[in-house]
Every structure is written in structure tokens, then in C-alpha cells.
Amino acid sequence: MYWEKDIETASRQTLSQLQFSRLRETLTQLSHKSEFYQKKFREQGVTVDSIRSLDDVRRLPFTTSADLRAQYPDKLNIVDKDHLLRLHTSSGTTGKPKALFFSRKDIEILTNNFARCLTMVGCTPKDVFQNMMTYGLFTGALMSHYGAERVGMLAIPAGPGNSERQLMLMQDFGTTVAHATPSYALYFANFVEKKGLDPAKDISLRILLVGAESYTEETRRKIEKTFDADVFNCYGLSEMGGPGVGFECTAKNGIHLWEDTYLIEIIDPKTLEVLPPGEVGELVITSINREAMPILRYRTGDLTRIIPEPCPCGRTHIRVDRLKGRADDMIIVKGANIYPQQIERVLMKTEGVGRNYLIHLQGLDEMIIKVELDANAFDGQVSKLESMQKSITERIRAEVQVKPVVELLAPGTLPVSEGKTKRVIDNRSL
Amino acid sequence: MSNNLTESKETEVKLLSVFAENKPGVLAKATQALAEAQVSILWFKIIDGAGDKYGIIRFLVDHTQEGIAALKNSGFAIATSPILAVVADDNPGSLSKLTAALYEGKVDIRNGSGYYLNRRVVLIIETQQMEAARTILNQLGYKILTSAEIKALSNKKCS
Numbered sequence: 001m002y003w004e005k006d007i008e009t010a011s012r013q014t015l016s017q018l019q020f021s022r023l024r025e026t027l028t029q030l031s032h033k034s035e036f037y038q039k040k041f042r043e044q045g046v047t048v049d050s051i052r053s054l055d056d057v058r059r060l061p062f063t064t065s066a067d068l069r070a071q072y073p074d075k076l077n078i079v080d081k082d083h084l085l086r087l088h089t090s091s092g093t094t095g096k097p098k099a100l101f102f103s104r105k106d107i108e109i110l111t112n113n114f115a116r117c118l119t120m121v122g123c124t125p126k127d128v129f130q131n132m133m134t135y136g137l138f139t140g141a142l143m144s145h146y147g148a149e150r151v152g153m154l155a156i157p158a159g160p161g162n163s164e165r166q167l168m169l170m171q172d173f174g175t176t177v178a179h180a181t182p183s184y185a186l187y188f189a190n191f192v193e194k195k196g197l198d199p200a201k202d203i204s205l206r207i208l209l210v211g212a213e214s215y216t217e218e219t220r221r222k223i224e225k226t227f228d229a230d231v232f233n234c235y236g237l238s239e240m241g242g243p244g245v246g247f248e249c250t251a252k253n254g255i256h257l258w259e260d261t262y263l264i265e266i267i268d269p270k271t272l273e274v275l276p277p278g279e280v281g282e283l284v285i286t287s288i289n290r291e292a293m294p295i296l297r298y299r300t301g302d303l304t305r306i307i308p309e310p311c312p313c314g315r316t317h318i319r320v321d322r323l324k325g326r327a328d329d330m331i332i333v334k335g336a337n338i339y340p341q342q343i344e345r346v347l348m349k350t351e352g353v354g355r356n357y358l359i360h361l362q363g364l365d366e367m368i369i370k371v372e373l374d375a376n377a378f379d380g381q382v383s384k385l386e387s388m389q390k391s392i393t394e395r396i397r398a399e400v401q402v403k404p405v406v407e408l409l410a411p412g413t414l415p416v417s418e419g420k421t422k423r424v425i426d427n428r429s430l
Numbered sequence: 431m432s433n434n435l436t437e438s439k440e441t442e443v444k445l446l447s448v449f450a451e452n453k454p455g456v457l458a459k460a461t462q463a464l465a466e467a468q469v470s471i472l473w474f475k476i477i478d479g480a481g482d483k484y485g486i487i488r489f490l491v492d493h494t495q496e497g498i499a500a501l502k503n504s505g506f507a508i509a510t511s512p513i514l515a516v517v518a519d520d521n522p523g524s525l526s527k528l529t530a531a532l533y534e535g536k537v538d539i540r541n542g543s544g545y546y547l548n549r550r551v552v553l554i555i556e557t558q559q560m561e562a563a564r565t566i567l568n569q570l571g572y573k574i575l576t577s578a579e580i581k582a583l584s585n586k587k588c589s
Contacts, residue, residue: 380447380509
């Protein structure tokens with residue numbers, strides 16, 4: 001199903017022409033109105049006229065998360081305050097947040113893009129959409145809420161947490177589509193089971209939109225099996241307008257990024273050179289259809305690769321692989337570079353492992369992995385737990401070259417936060 | 431009351447095994463859950479897992495189903511395993527006689543324990559060969575308790 005078939009399946013040539021004209025328009029606006037970019041253009045020796053093709057985008061300056069913080073509160077906004085409709089912020093763990101402004105046209109484009117995403121995965125006006133994301137300064141909930149209403153779905157602004165109420169809403173109003181983080185989806189499944197209900201049978205979810213945290217294919221399968229529903233990976237970031245930057249289609253093989261709105265590059269995070277299609281690097285996004293706050297070559301910190309092959313769904317917009325985590329997610333333990341997702345992959349493939357885990361670094365470079373048990377697989381035998389513990393230890397050692405200490409915990413004992421779940425706690429005294 | 435050779439699932443006696451992290455208050459939380467559900471603990475034992483980080487607490491209770499529900503509602507991962515609850519005399523040679531008979535019948539005892547009840551002993555026997563053990567003990571005239579009998583006995587154990 002398409003929301004806007006013409007644009008979603010447009011030829012490469014049509015898309016490129018559209019992208020180029022929108023890029024030029026963006027650059028023109030910035031060169032007139034943005035002190036921040038005027039300065040960057042001068043430093044880089046770039047003029048609007050010198051950008052003659054899409055390839056020239058690599059001559060433009062990068063924008064980083066630190067730039068956004070430094071321009072707080074409103075120095076990146078280029079329209080009059082009268083034209084602004086909404087402010088969101090992207091939470092910083094330290095210091096000031098990033099302030100993000102949206103005009104009426106910006107909200108309209110993002111709403112429409114999210115409606116495209118929902119239609120792409122099979123949502124229709126008949127569906128009931130329960131939004132378990134945080135409403136507020138975070139873009140995730142409001143933007144998807146608007147998108148759901150645009151499609152014509154009944155939208156329930158449930159917000160996160162309060163599992164008792166989530167379950168009640170789902171049962172009483174027949175929710176068919178939910179939007180959640182992977183960690184909350186799994187936590188909620190535990191809650192439903194504790195009530196003596198089966199998440200696969202006793203609630204009518206058929207689609208889960210899962211995003212805001214990166215997660216592995218193994219976790220997707222676990223969520224799908226638990227709820228007997230399709231899970232689609234969503235990609236977004238507040239800096240680029242929130243949750244609908246890209247979505248998986250029903251092929252579940254890569255995330256389509258909307259190229260009429262964004263220009264996509266993959267760069268080598270060390271040399272900053274653009275990488276050829278297919279190579280893994282940092283995703284860099286330029287907004288080319290944004291009024292209040294266009295951002296050039298934003299370094300997302302997310303690692304992925306472009307999937308060069310055409311998608312069987314017929315959409316021509318570029319696909320990127322499931323995100324491999326953020327470049328800054330990487331931890332170094334005993335000299336080994338480790339991505340938490342490597343550990344997650346091992347855990348989620350292991351029979352008897354539950355739904356939540358935590359990587360705890362402590363002492364002098366010790367890695368402790370706390371793993372919740374699957375209540376249904378527990379059979380009361382100590383020997384089985386011991387062999388599971390041993391097998392996880394060995395397989396993680398094989399995967400990351402560091403031997404962890406694996407601790408088993410009762411189901412539902414690890415904390416689940418309402419926003420992004422913290423998978424790594426570093427208390428090392430190095 | 432006579433023991434049937436094959437017990438149905440309802441009358442079979444089961445132990446509850448609770449996964450417990452080795453941290454303060456876990457045993458208190460589990461027993462409190464049982465207490466609040468008015469479930470009486472007849473016997474319990476803690477089995478340590480590797481590395482002293484967790485263990486398994488095993489309970490024999492009077493009301494098994496209520497006990498399971500109470501522990502589950504408190505968030506515990508629990509499992510059940512069938513056992514034989516055998517009434518034996520409390521005198522020298524009693525256990526020896528019983529284990530010798532099981533040994534001769536090639537029954538492998540995986541876990542064994544026991545508790546006092548009205549000047550007699552209830553032996554808790556866990557084995558993979560439940561039916562063989564049941565047959566041997568029945569032939570020797572041992573009383574094997576059903577879950578209903580455990581319930582009834584525990585209710586008047588103070589009389």
C-alpha cells in the first residue's frame with residue numbers, strides 16, 4: 001500500500017532533480033538568513049552557485065550535535081517567530097538540550113511523511129493506534145500521533161509506562177497498532193504474562209512500530225513471536241524532525257529514508273570522506289525541505305550502510321541497513337572494541353533468556369552482564385541454569401574477545417526507563 | 431484411603447521451585463507472598479547456584495495452586511516438579527530399608543529430604559522414575575501421600 005505512489009516510486013532521475021532543486025533552495029535561504037551557515041560557508045569557501053550537482057554536497061560543511069548545542073536557544077532558526085508553530089528539544093545527557101523549531105509547513109511535511117510510513121507497513125483508517133512514546137518535548141510521540149491521525153486511524157495518546165492502563169486501553173478499545181521502544185515492548189509483554197494473559201492471543205495487536213533505540217534482528221523476532229504481530233523498525237531523530245525519517249517496508253529488509261525530504265550520505269567517521277554504497281559508516285543527513293531550521297550534513301552518529309539493490313516493495317527511496325548502534329555506543333573493555341548489540345545478539349538467541357539485560361562495567365575493566373530469565377523456560381533445575389550461564393559466557397567471549405561474568409536475574413527485575421533504555425552502566429575506576 | 435498405582439495430575443504432589451537472586455530480602459518476599467495467600471509451608475530448602483549469585487528455593491506447601499499463583503503475582507519465576515511424599519516411621523533403619531528397596535529396583539534418587547509430622551516422618555523423594563518408585567513403595571506397604579492428603583494432614587498437624 002502506498003500513501004503517495006507517485007513520489008514513493010519516482011524514478012532516480014526525478015528524485016535527483018527534485019533533491020538538487022530543493023538543496024539549492026535550502027542553500028539560498030541559509031546564505032541569506034543564517035549567520036551560523038554564512039560563517040561556515042565562508043570558512044569552507046563555498047558559495048551557493050558553486051554547488052552544481054548533488055555530488056557537490058560533499059563540499060558543504062558538516063553540522064554536529066555540538067553545533068546545535070552551541071547555537072541554543074534559537075540561532076539556527078531562520079524564520080520569523082510568527083511563523084513558528086512548535087518547539088521540541090532533544091535531550092542531552094549533559095548540558096543544554098538542542099532546541100528544534102518547526103513551522104506550519106515543516107509540521108505538515110513531517111506529518112505527511114509519517115502517514116507514508118504507516119501506510120507502507122499496512123496501517124489503514126480501520127486501525128487503532130496506541131502511542132506508547134513520551135508526549136512532550138520529545139518528538140517521538142507528537143509527530144507519530146499527527147501521522148496516525150492523518151492516515152485516519154483512531155489515535156490513543158497513551159504515553160509511556162503505566163502498563164496496567166496500557167493493557168486496559170488495548171483490551172477495551174481493540175488496539176491493533178502500537179508504537180513503542182523495544183525495551184518497553186518486551187517489558188510490557190512480561191507484564192501481560194504476569195496478569196495470566198497471553199500477549200499473542202489475549203490482545204489484538206497486529207503491528208508494532210518499534211524504534212527510538214537500536215535493537216537487533218534477534219530482538220525483533222522475539223517481540224514478533226511474543227505478540228504474534230509484525231514488528232517494523234522505525235528510524236528517526238529529533239534533529240531531523242523526529243520519528244518518520246525512515247521506516248521499514250513490509251519486506252523487513254532495510255529502512256527506506258524519504259529522499260524528497262532528506263539527502264543521505266554515509267561517511268567514514270574518521271576521514272569524513274563519503275563512502276561508496278554498501279560500505280558501513282556514519283549516516284549523515286541534510287534536510288532539503290525544511291523551512292524554520294534547515295540543517296546541512298548532520299552527523300547522526302548512527303552506523304549503517306546503504307543497501308544498493310532495488311527493494312521488492314517498489315519504492316525507490318534509498319534503503320539503509322538496520323542501524324548497527326551509534327558510533328558513540330561503542331565501549332572498550334580490556335582493549336577490545338565492543339558494541340552492545342553484539343552482546344544483545346548472543347543473548348536474544350539463547351533459549352531461556354528473558355527480555356531485558358544490562359551491561360555493567362566495574363572495578364578494573366570487568367564486564368558483568370545481567371540477564372533476566374524467561375519465566376516460561378525456567379524448570380527449577382540448577383544444572384540447567386548453570387549450563388545456560390556457561391554457554392552465554394563462552395559465546396560472548398567468542399563474539400567480543402572478552403570473557404564476561406554472566407549473572408542471572410529474575411524476570412522483570414531490571415529497570416525499564418520511559419525514554420531510551422540504558423544498556424551500559426560504566427562504573428569503572430580506571 | 432488407598433493409593434492408586436498411577437496418580438492423576440491433580441493428586442500428584444509437587445514442589446515449587448523459585449528462582450531467587452542472592453540478595454537480602456528475597457526469601458522474605460517469597461514467604462510473605464505465601465503467607466498473604468494463606469498458604470502454609472511444610473518444608474523448604476535453598477539450593478545455591480554457581481557463583482553464589484542466585485539460588486533456587488524449593489517449597490512444599492499445603493495449597494499448591496494458590497502457592498503458584500501467589501509467587502507468580504509477586505513476580506517470581508517458578509517451576510514445579512513432581513515428588514513422592516512417603517510416610518515412614520521415625521526409628522533406626524527406616525530410611526535404610528526404603529533406600530535399599532529403591533536401589534534394588536534400580537530407582538535413582540535425585541534429591542531426598544524430609545520433615546516430621548505427628549511423630550512420623552514424611553520423606554520427600556525426587557526421581558526420574560516416579561512410576562517404578564511408586565510401585566516398589568506400594569508393594570512394601572508405604573503410604574504415599576496425595577496432594578489432598580498433604581493438605582488435610584497439614585491442617586490438623588497441631589492437634
